[in-house]
Every structure is written in C-alpha cells, then in structure tokens.
Amino acid sequence: MQLYETFDIPSEIQNRIEDRRDENDNPDHYLIGSEGYTAPDMSIVKDAVTSLILGKNVLLKGPTGAGKTKLAELISYFFNQPMYSINCSVDLDAEALLGYKTLTYDDQNNAHITFIPGPVENAMKNGELLYIDEINTAKAETLPILNGVLDYRRMVLNPFTGETVRAKGNFGVIAAINEGYIGTAPLNEALKNRFIVIEVPYLQGPALKEMLSEQSLLNDSNQLDQFVTLSTDLQSKVRDGQISEEAASPRSLLDACDLTTFMEARRAIKRAITDKLEDEREKAAVENIAETIFGRVQEKG
Numbered sequence: 170m171q172l173y174e175t176f177d178i179p180s181e182i183q184n185r186i187e188d189r190r191d192e193n194d195n196p197d198h199y200l201i202g203s204e205g206y207t208a209p210d211m212s213i214v215k216d217a218v219t220s221l222i223l224g225k226n227v228l229l230k231g232p233t234g235a236g237k238t239k240l241a242e243l244i245s246y247f248f249n250q251p252m253y254s255i256n257c258s259v260d261l262d263a264e265a266l267l268g269y270k271t272l273t274y275d276d277q278n279n280a281h282i283t284f285i286p287g288p289v290e291n292a293m294k295n296g297e298l299l300y301i302d303e304i305n306t307a308k309a310e311t312l313p314i315l316n317g318v319l320d321y322r323r324m325v326l327n328p329f330t331g332e333t334v335r336a337k338g339n340f341g342v343i344a345a346i347n348e349g350y351i352g353t354a355p356l357n358e359a360l361k362n363r364f365i366v367i368e369v370p371y372l373q374g375p376a377l378k379e380m381l382s383e384q385s386l387l388n389d390s391n392q393l394d395q396f397v398t399l400s401t402d403l404q405s406k407v408r409d410g411q412i413s414e415e416a417a418s419p420r421s422l423l424d425a426c427d428l429t430t431f432m433e434a435r436r437a438i439k440r441a442i443t444d445k446l447e448d449e450r451e452k453a454a455v456e457n458i459a460e461t462i463f464g465r466v467q468e469k470g
C-alpha cells in the first residue's frame with residue numbers, strides 16, 4: 170500500500186496490518202475521506218497505527234479541528250475495519266454507550282421488548298473499531314462503564330441485558346479530547362491510564378498548504394501561501410496567550426479559503442474566523458494580522 174511509504178510504517182507492522190486487513194475483509198466497509206489525512210508529524214500516524222496493532226487504546230489529544238476525526242478515519246481505512254462513533258456530551262449515559270430496550274411490534278401486532286445494541290456493544294461483538302469523540306465532555310459517572318472495556322479484560326457487563334459482553338477479534342478503541350475548552354474536564358486519571366496518548370497539533374507550513382489546496386476550493390498558490398502565513402501568525406498569538414486556540418483551527422481556515430474564491434479575503438476571514446471570537450481584543454488582533462498579510466479592504470460589495 171502506498172500509505173505505508175507515505176507514513177513510514179515499519180515492515181513488521183505492515184505485515185500485521187496486512188493480516189488484519191485480510192481478517193477484516195469487508196466489502197461493505199464505506200471508506201469516508203480515508204486518503205485525506207495530512208500528518209503534521211510522521212510519527213503521529215505511525216505511532217497510532219502501531220499502538221492499535223499492539224492491542225492498545227489510542228487517545229488523540231489536540232485542539233478543535235486538528236484533524237483527529239480525519240486521522241481516525243485514516244486508521245479505519247488502513248485496517249479495512251469499520252468504525253463505530255460516539256459523540257460524547259454531558260447527556261451521554263450508559264444507554265447511549267451500551268444500548269437500550271424498546272417496544273417493537275411483530276406482524277400480528279404483538280408487542281415485544283427488544284434490545285437495541287449501542288456502539289460499544291456493537292463494536293465489541295463485531296470486533297470493530299470504536300471512536301469516542303470528545304471523551305472529556307462526558308459526565309464523570311458515565312465513563313467508568315468503559316474501564317473494563319479499555320483494559321486487559323476487554324469486557325463489560327451490560328446492566329440492561331445482564332449479559333457479559335466480551336470483545337472479539339480486532340476490537341480497538343480510539344478516543345479524542347480537546348483539553349482546556351469550555352465544557353470539558355481533564356480526563357480522569359484511571360481512564361487516561363488506559364490509553365497511549367498521541368498529541369495532534371495544528372498543521373503548519375508546507376503540510377498546511379498541501380491540505381488547504383487538496384481540500385479547499387482555492388487553487389491560487391499565492392493566496393494559499395498568504396493563508397499559511399496567516400495561520401503561522403495566528404498560532405504564534407495563540408502561544409502568546411493573546412487569542413484562543415480555535416482562531417487558528419484548520420477547519421476555519423478551510424472555510425476562509427473556500428469563501429475567498431467568491432469574495433475578498435479579508436471579508437472571508439471575518440466571516441470564517443474573526444466573528445467566531447467573543448472577545449473584542451482577540452477580534453482586533455486577528456484583524457490586524459489579516460490586514461498585514463492581505464492589505465486593506467478595497468472591495469465594497
């Protein structure tokens with residue numbers, strides 16, 4: 170596979186991935202955006218894939234829009250293995266993880282209580298991947314359910330069915346966190362302890378240009394360079410504590426590049442980046458950087 174070279178995957182891990190791909194031979198697997206991940210650092214993909222092949226759980230830690238979901242999709246593609254997703258929030262409860270009972274009716278209109286399995290149970294029973302997004306937004310009481318799933322036991326007692334569910338085959342867990350955002354809490358130590366932690370920073374420089382040119386509508390090389398400079402300057406202000414991290418998110422940059430194909434870049438930046446910020450000083454800082462790079466606004470319309 171070309172991706173082995175792209176991400177410098179060691180040959181022993183390549184062999185084990187090939188074995189896993191054969192075991193997971195799944196013609197129905199729908200591969201979303203699988204080739205679209207650009208690595209900010211080659212070790213990220215290599216270490217994530219290696220950890221999962223060794224049966225470890227992987228925690229992707231990085232700011233919003235850093236490509237964590239995209240990386241999980243790439244791994245799912247690498248292994249030719251479908252991925253069940255959970256989006257955590259304070260409302261996440263045991264039922265959302267494990268499943269719930271509901272009334273169903275047969276052809277004779279007789280009512281039955283049926284159990285609808287949740288993503289954790291599905292991924293474990295089918296030996297698939299499980300992606301737990303924003304794991305640190307879930308309530309502290311909910312997550313201990315996962316402790317047994319994430320350690321050597323690879324099992325959970327489903328309280329709704331009384332069944333002990335054991336993980337099959339190549340079951341694996343990838344979780345993601347944005348630390349330090351409103352509504353998030355530091356991940357409980359016992360849970361964090363069950364993961365290999367992989368930091369996923371924002372893309373910069375030529376890798377960012379490659380991603381923006383692949384994924385946005387903008388194809389003017391000079392303008393793409395200007396957006397890369399904008400990102401570098403925004404990330405430096407983030408490090409100085411002058412603006413919040415999401416101002417430098419590639420997701421917003423992609424939006425700004427797309428809009429720039431139809432409007433003046435300064436207005437695109439205002440819509441896609443500046444106006445998402447709450448603090449007036451942060452907005453002014455972004456505007457100043459944009460003015461330095463893209464010049465004063467000339468267009469009226």
Ligand SMILES: Nc1ncnc2c1ncn2[C@@H]1O[C@H](COP(=O)(O)OP(=O)(O)OP(=O)(O)O)[C@@H](O)[C@H]1O
Pocket residue numbers: 205206207208209231232233234235236237238239240302345347372380384419420423
């Ligand atoms: N390294 C990258 N490679 C490819 N695409 C990227 C990368 N970083 C960001 N993107 C693009 O930016 C957008 C956000 O990426 P993604 O949803 O994977 O981020 P995330 O880290 O999961 O975000 P969140 O924490 O908000 O869930 C997507 O459109 C994605 O294609």
